[in-house]
Amino acid sequence: YPGTGSTGDGYRLLAAVGHTIVPPRPALVPLIAAEPFVARLQGLSLRHVRATLLQNGQALASEFGEMLFTHYGISGPIILSLSKRAAEAAARGRAEISIDLKPALSDEQLDARLRRDFDQFGRRSYHHLLAELLPRLLIPVFVELTGIAPDKPGSQSTADERGRLFRLLRDFRLTIVGSRPIAEAIITAGGVAVNELDPRTMQSRLVRGLYCCGEVIDIDADTGGYNLQAAFSTGYLAGEAAAHALGYGM
Ligand SMILES: Cc1cc2nc3c(=O)[nH]c(=O)nc-3n(C[C@H](O)[C@H](O)[C@H](O)COP(=O)(O)OP(=O)(O)OC[C@H]3O[C@@H](n4cnc5c(N)ncnc54)[C@H](O)[C@@H]3O)c2cc1C
Structure with missing residues (x-):
């Protein structure tokens, strides 16, 4: 969502390390x-x-x-x-x-x-x-x-x-x-392919130590708070798993 500063960097960084990016497109638009x-x-x-x-x-x-x-x-x-x-x-x-x-x-x-x-x-x-x-x-x-x-x-x-x-x-x-356009959309469909992430930790299956969450993932949901929930839930999982991998909270 360009209105809050995103320019598509997340997709470019993930593609650069070999991830499949399902083409981003506007949804709920x-x-x-x-x-x-x-x-x-x-x-x-x-x-x-x-x-x-x-x-x-x-x-x-x-x-x-x-x-x-x-x-x-x-x-x-x-x-x-x-x-x-x-x-x-x-x-x-x-x-x-x-x-x-x-x-x-x-x-x-x-x-x-x-x-x-x-x-x-x-x-x-x-x-x-x-x-x-x-x-x-x-x-x-x-x-x-x-x-x-x-x-x-x-x-x-x-x-x-x-x-x-x-x-x-x-x-x-x-x-x-x-x-x-995406600038007027509530969410973006497309993003990093879900089968390239471990759903229990949100860790990349291609690059160890790389975690994804929120809009950068190829998930999109109906209106009703489900998209924020998806961002919160994947963010929580990714953060917890990353901290755990670094030895915190053992
Ligand atoms: C107008 C509007 C209304 C919405 N209403 C609802 C709703 O009612 N219910 C609902 O569930 N969802 C709603 N959504 C969708 C919801 O806000 C998003 O799905 C959610 O915010 C996604 O969270 P995110 O953290 O993945 O991405 P974002 O919230 O987009 O956060 C990404 C952050 O990363 C920053 N960033 C980007 N690139 C870089 C970089 N290279 N370096 C550093 N920082 C960077 C951006 O500035 C941004 O702050 C709405 C969205 C919009 C636009």
Whole structure:
């Protein structure tokens, strides 16, 4: 993490003595989306949504919770959790994040909700009806993507138009083109290969008296304090084993 002074020296020193370095890459990191409209959603936070990572249309992983739009794409807890796999998927080919904005409603419930809104408040404009369903910033984007005139009264909407809205609420899709750099990541994936370290002492299996701990090792975990715990635990083991090897604490 360059912000606290790291420049990659640890990887270079370990490579110089023969260790395998799995290429470092950002993890738990915001994602960049191709759609220009994301810039207009900057600052919008969505709660209780489901984000699904797709590779060539196939679901790879899914998270439920909170996310956030930024001027370049998306961030927030559920996006960070998907980010490593999303960046890898983007490097391989077509990667998308599909957001279900109403995951608590079954298809039948969502359909019934839309029918009720459009019938009951039929004189209201489409724009006005969307205000009952979406945060303010998403309304113009939905108008654009569904292609329904914002001033069209709900009662005049067709089944096809309601179908388009239904599908967009279920599957609001963003094309992922990559992630932000390591400098903006919470952790770094990659590092010294784990099979080259003794897990009981964190001592190098190649160089006697050399110990590794924390981010320099090829381990990365989800959010929730697991990365700090990994740094503390491997640091404790390495320190204790090194002291023991020098004859302290015998
Ligand atoms: C913004 C942010 C938020 C985070 N939030 C969480 C969280 O909520 N929960 C969680 O579990 N994890 C979190 N993490 C991750 C966690 O902080 C790291 O996994 C952890 O700090 C790794 O510890 P480390 O000692 O291995 O590396 P670092 O904490 O990066 O420490 C490495 C130190 O080595 C120094 N250094 C580098 N090169 C040299 C050199 N050549 N000579 C001398 N010194 C050098 C650096 O200056 C730095 O002080 C967060 C990280 C960031 C960036």
